[in-house]
Amino acid sequence: MxxxxxxxxxxxxxxxxxxxxxKDLLSAVIASCMVSLTAAVLFFLLHAPDxxxxxxxxxxxxVTAVFVIAIRRTKRYEE
Amino acid sequence: MRKLITVILLVIIALGIFISLQxxxxxxxxxxxxxxYIKNGQEETGAANIVTSVVVSYRGFDTLGxxxxxxxATIGLSAVLATLKRKxxxxxxxxxxxLATGCKFLFPLILLYGAYIFIHGHLTPGGGFQGGAxxxxxxxxxxxxxxxxxxxxxxxxxxxxxxxxxxxxxxxxIGLAIGAGYFLYNFLPKGEFNTLLSAGIIPIIYIAIGFKxxxxxxxxxxxxxxxx
Numbered sequence: 188m189x190x191x192x193x194x195x196x197x198x199x200x201x202x203x204x205x206x207x208x209x210k211d212l213l214s215a216v217i218a219s220c221m222v223s224l225t226a227a228v229l230f231f232l233l234h235a236p237d238x239x240x241x242x243x244x245x246x247x248x249x250v251t252a253v254f255v256i257a258i259r260r261t262k263r264y265e266e
Numbered sequence: 267m268r269k270l271i272t273v274i275l276l277v278i279i280a281l282g283i284f285i286s287l288q289x290x291x292x293x294x295x296x297x298x299x300x301x302x303y304i305k306n307g308q309e310e311t312g313a314a315n316i317v318t319s320v321v322v323s324y325r326g327f328d329t330l331g332x333x334x335x336x337x338x339a340t341i342g343l344s345a346v347l348a349t350l351k352r353k354x355x356x357x358x359x360x361x362x363x364x365l366a367t368g369c370k371f372l373f374p375l376i377l378l379y380g381a382y383i384f385i386h387g388h389l390t391p392g393g394g395f396q397g398g399a400x401x402x403x404x405x406x407x408x409x410x411x412x413x414x415x416x417x418x419x420x421x422x423x424x425x426x427x428x429x430x431x432x433x434x435x436x437x438x439x440i441g442l443a444i445g446a447g448y449f450l451y452n453f454l455p456k457g458e459f460n461t462l463l464s465a466g467i468i469p470i471i472y473i474a475i476g477f478k479x480x481x482x483x484x485x486x487x488x489x490x491x492x493x494x
Contacts, residue, residue: 237315237396240396244396249399249402249403252410252487253487253490256490
């Protein structure tokens, strides 16, 4: 149990740091979607299913879709 | 140089949050109000889901404020995006047959799942906001898969959003008019526990919120995809 939670937290930190270092903005958006998804799984493991459903549906699906549409309208590569 | 200062500030903030969270014992109950909700929530409201009974019945006025904030955000977004013009015409390919058929097959199933979530909000985890977000993600699928073929029916979206908000308000005002006389008073009979028609006004409010949030989030996606 503690191994699962530790590996999830480490993957969330790695995805958050990778969001900063990606120059391709589409990859950065996918990494931040990974952060939201891991947060949803951790909320479920902490016995809060309502918060997990809200985070998964809004944070991982709709926010990522809005970001991808915004990248499509502006530029894709940083600097 | 600026990045170094940013990293140092982030480390200081993280240390501060870590130290202040160390002093909070995790898992023991400290709040008397939370104990009252857990002990008496089930027979006072009749809902099996305690989170739903807190969100809709005990703190229903805050939910009304949250619904109003979502409404204002949608209005602001449509006011800003209605005046933008599309810069250049982008070349989009027509979707292949497999993709279009798959999207059209999945769309009613995801809508059904979202409707299930907000209708059973007082029995299973979920509720109006989660069901509305799932419904909006079904519309995102239609916009991504069958681009330039179908769009959201304007009048239907506006109608479901307005009627959802008005139903919430009217049920609250009916509770004010009759009964013990406070806003959002639970005046319908509580019914048998753990069935669909129980917990008074809670399923009606969550159905109204589900329609409203689903219509609003779908309209935001529609505005962003087709701003012309």
